[in-house]
Amino acid sequence: MINVFFRKYFDKWVTRRLPATKQVTLNSRNLFIFPSKAGIHFLISCFILFLLGTNYQNNLILLMVFFLCSFMVTCLLLSYQNLAKLTLTATDSEAQFAGQDCQFILRLIHAKHHAQDLTFCFQKGQSKLTSIVNDDSVYLYATSKNRGYFNPGRITLRSSFPFGLYNVWTHLDFDYQLLLYPQPLENTLQDLSSSEHNVAHSMGKSRLGVDQFSTLKSYQPGESLKSVAWKQVAQGRGWLTKQFEQFSGGDHVLDISRLNHLALETRLSFLCYHIIELEKKGLRYALILPNQKIEMGLGSVHKKRCLTALALFERVKNQS
Amino acid sequence: MKAYLNRLNLTLIIVTYSVIVIVLLPQLSSYIVFIGITCAAWRIGHFIGRVALLSPLLLGLFAVAMSALTVSIIYSQGLFTLLLHLVFLGFSLKFLELRTRRDVYFFINTGFILTALFFIFNTSIGSALIASLLLLLLLATLLSLHVQQLYKKAFIKLLFKSCLISLPLASLLFVVIPRLPSLWKMPLQKQATTGLSDSVSPGGIAKLSRSSALAFRATFKDKVVPENERYWRAMTLDNFDGTTWSQSDQKKQQESLAKRGAGLSFYPTQKGNKVEYELIIEPHYNYWVPVLDYALTPSGLVSLSDYSLRSEQPIVTRKAFSIEQMDSVNTKKLTPVQIRQLTQLPTLNSAVENPQTEQWITDNLRKGHSKEQILRLLLARFSMHFTYTLKPPLLGKSQVDDFLFTTQAGFCVHYASSYLYVARRLGFPARMVTGYLGGEWQASEGFFTVRQYDAHAWVEIWSDGGWQRVDPTSFVAPERVESGLEASLTNSNEFLADELFSLQKWQSVELLNALRVRLAQMDYLWARYVVNFDNGKQLRLLQYWLAKFPWLNITYTVFLLMAAIFSALLLMIFKPWQRKKIALEDKLYLSLQSHFTQQGYPRQMGQSISDYCALLSVQKPSSAALLGNFAQRYNAIKYQPSLSETERKKMLRQLQLLIKQLIKI
Structure with missing residues (x-):
């Protein structure tokens, strides 16, 4: 005492x-x-x-x-x-x-x-x-x-x-x-991102990628020589580059309200896990929190924004 | 915290331990030295990786058993020795189980205590050097625990640096701090006494005569007593049983009283010359203090009726005494009891009678010689037929007869003993005095060294109402009295025959002699000014320094000293010389800031003066022009390199004016 x-x-x-x-x-x-x-x-x-x-x-x-x-x-x-x-x-x-x-x-x-x-x-x-x-x-x-x-x-x-x-x-x-994100907890995506959202936003969408050849495009200086279509160059059709396409599995909306039956921290941990996973897969995702909505996006800045939102959700600053 | 010890730690620890064992070797019993060596060997074995350390339980059992054994073996040797051995045992066992830093701390602190105990036995400058090496090793061990990354050079530098920095303060404390009296009586080591013993039988001093160990040193203040008068009296022997001269019961009683501080005191009388001298006595574990005739009683000592001095404590460390000597003393008449004791001889017809001597005396008496003449005759006989040697032939039962009529060779005790015998036979009260004779003059330092081989025995005879000194040896070998033992021996091989390595023996080699003299001087200074630096010396030193500044007295000095230390500390903490000097323009700018901060417009971090003044102008349009001017001039002073000195000064004055106006508004 x-x-x-x-x-x-x-x-x-x-x-x-x-x-x-x-x-x-x-x-x-x-x-x-x-x-x-x-x-x-x-x-x-x-x-x-x-x-x-x-x-x-x-x-x-x-x-x-x-x-x-x-x-x-x-x-x-x-x-x-x-x-x-x-x-x-x-x-x-x-x-x-x-x-x-x-x-x-x-x-x-x-x-x-x-x-x-x-x-x-x-x-x-x-x-x-x-x-x-x-x-x-x-x-x-x-x-x-x-x-x-x-x-x-x-x-x-x-x-x-x-x-x-x-x-x-x-x-x-x-x-x-130091900002601490929630601890990621592994789980399946089913509960979280709604399939209709999924379908509605992602049908037929594809983005440029490396998976599959789609079309030829005129060469822009600075593009990698690896992607130059040498065959066409040899045929005298001018400098062209091959365009590849990557099919995304669809955009995801991560909505915390869908997991309301779980404890808050667990929910945040689940969301955190998905953000990391989706980012790894290169899929676009949006995050919906009761007080905040983050638009669809991809990339490290986006990921950081989402994770920060999770970390600070219902948290006052200076709490450790 | 790192729990385990590294190689450097262990190496230093093992070295330290070994040095301590070697240094304390003479004081330790052989069995505990054996334990020590075993511990060291075990530890080294562990260091190399051959053996494991003992388990704590086993070590505990071992420790208990060893302590019990130590107590049982050492107990009879006195409390002090027991203490020393137990501390050493603990030290050794800790050494064996060193695992963590804590163990090392314990080890090091015990090492300090053992070093201190070493000082109880040894106070010479040599041993002080050895002990400082030991201290250095202990501190190095301590340092090695905490400094992991330093290179060897940096390590040694740091060690010496910290020791050297400590020295001035240590010496200041040594000089200034008053010495307390003993808080309680400590057990002393029971040590065999060295030097003179309280009984002599001819043959006993022979061994002593050849030791070059220092007995004491003497410094005369003004007048030096000549060599043939330098009889340093230690004790008198007045009882003879036919072979051995010893102290009578009366005398023994006096001695034991003296140990309790009871005895006579002699005070200066008006007549006679006074000679003052200082003695520094090497420890001999006995009570006597050798003095010239007749010493007044200094404080802390007592005199016996035979004018010898006794200390109340055995002299176990080097001690200094200041002594005043008088030419003569008033003597009291001898009492009949005393006369009986002083003329005592073994009864006639006993096994040790000396018929030839009796015959010689009776013959001479019959010839009509007086008693005094007979004694003179005896001395004449000595000078004619006798020889002085340190290796006398053995004497039979009739000791005096054998010596006077058969062997006719011996050293001081033989002569003194036989002379005394004859004197007492003739009825003169007489006694044997033992002590030292002479001393070697250390010219450059002005002191005498008296060594154990200067030990001597002579005779005192009571006649004409006073004691007369007679030295029968001087009739055989006058050079023994005039110029020391070495000169008196015809066979120079006899001199220090036992001490092959003694520097004393090689006096003829110039360089060695110089070295020896130098060592002796250092040791003397060490003994005089360090080992025996007491309250009296302290006061004298302070007074000496104070006398140089007559306006000082001790109280002021202490205050001044404290004030000096305090202000030095203040300076060191606040370091005024490191304080940033603020330029005038900055000071003005700061006052501007504080003025507006009070009004609620603080300058933000990283805001330049132009920005700040612009901001303020918005808030205070009335002083906008002034603020603008201020910012512009400030920037000019700060950043315009082409500004000449006069322009600069002008601008500074303008700044001052601006500030005054601004603050007024």
Whole structure:
């Protein structure tokens, strides 16, 4: 209970102290330093040594104690120096599907010296993948089962360099808002897209493609030489290109209201699956949501629009 | 966190462990050294990949068994030794089971404590160097845990850098922090005492005489006491059983009282010259402090009735004492009990009687010689027929007879013993004094080194209401008194025959001698200024520095020091020299912004000054012209390279005026 209270208080304080930014340079304002467990052990043994030295009136032991104590102070400075002036920049990440590991990339700009012994982790949304720390970038992974905007919380950057006597850490908020699409769930198309729609919109429609030869067309500069009808060229009928045709299975209207008997998230997951599948097959599709209608279309921009609509359906921003 | 240890960690750990075992070797019993070596071998075997580590359960059982065994074996040797052995055992077993970082932390901290225990036995500069190597190794191990990617060079650089940075603060703390008195009494190691023992039978000192180990060092403040007067008295022996001189019960009682701090104190008298000197005594695990006649009692020490000094604690580390010496003291008359003790001899007709000596004395008395004359005759005999040697022939039961009439060769104890025998036989109260004689002058540093081979025994006789020193050895080998042991031996092979590698033996080789002297000096300085740096020295040092600045006193200094440290910290944190300098035009622009922000028109991120001023002009048409002018002049100052210095200044003044007008509106 008290713990929770303090946690809350601490979080508030951290939010005030370390507001969200896209780029941060570490300095004494945003770094925290405290002796680590090893450091406390070290201090305890210093104390024991001090008792030994005092009780045996042995100056050399005392000298050693003083040395170890000032060594502790040196380590404090060195451990601060290690992280200070390190600049971290958040880069935008690709939208991802819920339940999958999302990659977040931080760019590192070191000061004169290289910061050593860095470990990164998210406070929330721990992924099974460990973060990868390179010279100039860090790859962090987080995961969430919920669609919508995902904020994996603050990044904890920690280092115990150089002697492990101090933990230097900071909780950085890069204000990540990563769009998570619903988790795709495999299912059949039957329930979703109505056949009459299908028929009405797709009968006899065909689009240019690669499946079947349909006609010859005069050559336009820039067209692939592979599609030039060389036979006709040889016959002296001029430069012609072969046109192929692809029959589409018909346009699909993905309507969420057709699945009303299922839970919302499942419905969205089903729709998500179909959008991916239809996109793969190269079929056109439209999406109908209660509050939104996306026209028939195809292509990655269209797909993104549809998936975003699914991800944000009945979701307020900033919910993770 | 990485739980497993890499190759560098393990290598460093094994090296550290081995060094600690080697360093502590003399203090550890052979059985525990065996365990240590086994542990090291096992670990190396594991490192190479030959053996597996013990399972925790097995190791636990092993640890319990070993501790029990250690306690049972070592218990009799005293608490301190037991403690040392148990710490070492724990250290070894931890070494054997090191798996994770936590284990290594434990290992390293125990290593620190063992290093400190090493300092209890050894305080010379050499051992300090060894210990610093040990510390360095321990810290390197610690570093290796946390630094994975550094190259060897960077690793070593970082290690030395952090150590060197720590040194100034460490030395400052060492000088400034006051030393506390012992918080509680700690168990001391039961160690065989070295140097003089409390009983001598002729033959006992022979071995000691050949050790070049340092006994103590002495620095005279102004006047140096001449060589033939440098009799360093440690203790007196007044009981003789025919073969051995030892302390009488009376004396022993005094000694045991002295250990509790009870004893006499001699204070300076008006007459006589005072000589001051400082002693730095090497640990001998005994209570005596060798002093010249007659030492006043310094604080912390007690005097015995025979003018020798005793420390209340056995001297287990190198200790420094400041001593004042007087030419003479007021003596009290001897009591009959004392006289009886001081003329005591084994009863006649016992197994150890010396008939020839008795005969010689009676003959001389019959010839009409006085008692004093007989003693002089004896000394004359010594100088004529006797020889000085460190390898005397063995003496039979009638020790004095054998020596005086048969072998006629020996060293100080032989002469002192037989002289005493005759003196007591004649009825003079007399006693044997043991201690050291002479000392080697270290010219460049101005101190004497007295070594174990300078140990000596002489005689004191009570006559004319005072104690007179007689050194029978000086009649046999005056050069022993004048110029040290080496000179007195006709056969120079006898000198330090046991110590092949002692630098002392090779004094004739110029370079080696120089090296030896240099080492001795370093060690002396180390002992004097580091090992024995106490509160008194601390205060003196501070006063010395303060005396240079008469306007300072200690309180101010402390305040000043703290203020200096505090301001240095402030400077380091805020780094005023790194603060961005804001140009005047920018300052004006910022004040413009803050003015309009207050009115509800903040500048948006990425908005240029022209855009911002245009926006403001729309909102505040009355100041549109001013704003336009401002933006134009600002841009000119910032971005127009052809602007001359005078134009620039003019424009800045205009900007200032504009701002004033704008803010007024």
